[in-house]
Amino acid sequence: MQHKPKRSRAIALPRAEFRARATEYLDFLAAWVQKPRQTASVVPSSRYLARLMVAQIDPTDGRVLELGGGTGVFTRAILGTGLPPEKLEVVEINPAFARGLRRHFPNVSVLETPAQIVSTAAAGEPGTYQTVVSGLPLLAMDRHVHYDILSESFRMLQPGGSFVQFTYSMRPPVSRDVIDALDLNVERAGQTVRNFPPATVFRFTRRDA
Numbered sequence: 001m002q003h004k005p006k007r008s009r010a011i012a013l014p015r016a017e018f019r020a021r022a023t024e025y026l027d028f029l030a031a032w033v034q035k036p037r038q039t040a041s042v043v044p045s046s047r048y049l050a051r052l053m054v055a056q057i058d059p060t061d062g063r064v065l066e067l068g069g070g071t072g073v074f075t076r077a078i079l080g081t082g083l084p085p086e087k088l089e090v091v092e093i094n095p096a097f098a099r100g101l102r103r104h105f106p107n108v109s110v111l112e113t114p115a116q117i118v119s120t121a122a123a124g125e126p127g128t129y130q131t132v133v134s135g136l137p138l139l140a141m142d143r144h145v146h147y148d149i150l151s152e153s154f155r156m157l158q159p160g161g162s163f164v165q166f167t168y169s170m171r172p173p174v175s176r177d178v179i180d181a182l183d184l185n186v187e188r189a190g191q192t193v194r195n196f197p198p199a200t201v202f203r204f205t206r207r208d209a
């Protein structure tokens, strides 16, 4: 009797990619053990969530700011839109993550500054950025910090620009009084279960845009 070779449904990752992913997961877990509130997740976001986060980026338009770069899942997706690396700045306060981002994305500028005061370190002029992509753990921050982060972000955004944020809840991670105080609109821009935990993406824009 002839034996048919068994078909495997598993898709093997090339060894280098597997090692890179494993390192990324371990780095993330180590950061969470040291600073659980600042890191706020035990694993990096998925590429499915990353795709939703960058969907509105136009590579021919203005600069992009990423807040809370971590191990670079969103950074990779932002560059994947075709945006030139010199138009991207990534803000990350964890020095180990900042070092990793500089190593993986040598042409992207990495700012080791709290997102609350990003305008003091950003290279581009205020009012010239098309999008702020935020991976910050807003649910672990209070409303005063939300106010500072959103007002700094909108200082940097061009008219019509948007602040994109994911959260593990179905509701926006910013309270109504902060949204009203800054004269913003918020809408749901997408959702995915292909992330741990499942995530929702919200887009904030100025009401007068």
Ligand SMILES: C[S@@+](CC[C@H](N)C(=O)[O-])C[C@H]1O[C@@H](n2cnc3c(N)ncnc32)[C@H](O)[C@@H]1O
Residues within 6 Å of the ligand: 038, 039, 040, 041, 043, 044, 045, 067, 068, 069, 070, 071, 072, 073, 074, 091, 092, 093, 094, 097, 113, 114, 115, 116, 135, 136, 137
């Ligand atoms: C939930 S992780 C997201 C990382 C990555 N964007 C992802 O989705 O996998 C949050 C990241 O924000 C960074 N972070 C937290 N607070 C910050 C702050 N105030 N300013 C800048 N980065 C901050 C953390 O160090 C961490 O890398």
